[in-house]
Amino acid sequence: MSSRTPQGPAPEASVLKARLERAREAAAGTGLLIAPGSDLRYLIGQAGGSFERLTALVIPADGPVALVVPKLEAPGFTGSPLEELGVDVVTWVDGDDAYGVAADRLRGAERVAVSDFTPALHVLALRDALPKVEQVLAGPIVRELRMRKDAAELDALRKAGAAIDRVHARVGEWLRPGRTEAEVGADIAAAIVEEGHVLADFVIVGSGPNGASPHHAVSDRVIEAGDVVVVDIGGPVAEGYNSDSTRTYAVGAPRDADVAATYAVLQQAQQAAVDAVRPGVSAESIDAAAREVITAAGFGDLFIHRTGHGIGLDVHEEPYIVSGNGLPLEPGMAFSIEPGIYQPGRWGARIEDIVVVTADGVESMNNRPHHLVVL
Known part of the structure; x- marks a missing residue:
């Protein structure tokens, strides 16, 4: 069972799309992996919830953005205009290798920036899935977007x-x-x-x-x-x-x-x-x-x-x-x-x-x- 903080409607798709594009530009060749929380809400309009099952927005240096999400949690993102944003929704079920799914979207990256409050449970498993990829904090990248309010x-x-x-x-x-x-x-x-x-x-x-x-x-x-x-x-x-x-x-x-x-x-x-x-x-x-x-x-x-x-x-x-x-x-x-x-x-x-x-x-x-x- 899970619970979510009530929230209003997501910002307009055009606003969110611009944020995603700016995030990729700010990352400058580094892949981004954004766990549920305020960074995720900023980028796609929904914060989601962080549990033992992996949910993550994967933004590769190039290629389509993907939301990797457990199938049972996917309905919680219906308030976000993911299709309009060009975000692939990649669902998985218990027994699947969710970390492998996320890692596949980041193959070829030399560095991946992980959102600051990603649970260690997920960080360490992602490290195992991408053993040759350097992991850094995404905070210094995302804060450059979030500090200046529109x-x-x-x-x-x-x-x-x-x-x-x-x-x-x-x-x-x-x-x-x-x-x-x-x-x-x-x-x-x-x-x-x-x-x-x-x-x-x-x-x-x-x-x-x-x-x-x-x-x-x-x-x-x-x-x-x-x-x-x-x-x-x-x-x-x-x-x-x-x-x-x-x-x-x-x-x-x-x-x-x-x-x-x-x-x-x-x-x-x-x-x-x-x-x-x-x-x-x-x-x-x-x-x-x-x-x-x-x-x-x-x-x-x-x-x-x-x-x-x-x-x-x-x-x-x-x-x-x-x-x-x-x-x-x-x-x-x-x-x-x-x-x-x-x-x-x-x-x-x-x-x-x-x-x-x-x-x-x-x-x-x-x-x-x-x-x-x-x-």
Whole structure:
């Protein structure tokens, strides 16, 4: 038995065909083998599911593209215009040599790029089927396509951003003393779907000392008056593109005297990073813009993660907004800007927006206020 994440209709065949052609061009003579997941959805409009039986899109350096798929899984791809794309559907049944079938499509290749999250079960079997062929990661090839969003992708990100903004606007309905983080998180998860997402991919409700753990989820901790609470939430809309937005709340007046001044530094840092975004600047310069403000205020050792990550069909994808990434930003690149300051054992705070590089600057996909929201 298998399950699939619900998804909307595939992009137009002309869009997908262009993506497949660009993927082959970007591979420059290297064969591509794409397992189920976001890369597959990007290329043919359906993500499929990764199980113990091999499903893979095989793109040879030349020759027809093939979807090698178990016969029992093939109906799951009926939403993709495979015939219009010129993709051969090659089915197999239990007992067949699926890896041999895939390998036959790649005979003569000196190198095959395998999608980054292909299970080792399949990678090792494919290595055995192609013992003389070098295997490399497909990520560096595919990310060159996926980093630059087209107009339809940006519209989907705007839709996702507006939907998660509506959820943040409702947090005051649920966040109050006497309730646990888990109870608040369950209400937020339901609202994420109510406001237009397919599902709630993640819900972080970090109250009091839990807010100092950036990837805390929820717990049975009872929220108290005076708590500072980090709420980081997101999920995909039907088109597959994700939201991801963080706001920080206070349940009544904060109990810690340093909250207001520290939070003002964080707000300044987040705005400085947003203001720095424009074509041609490096990804690491955006990280530096936020980090310099926080470090100058004496909190540098309390900002313990990168400033941002790309977003699209995955919540975390290229480009990463981090020191050491000299990638020049280009129009269409979308990513988070989310500096944080974390006081271990006491409280934490983070502000996160998704932004996109425009021809002359930046557009934010999130438009909720940035100030500390006192409920």
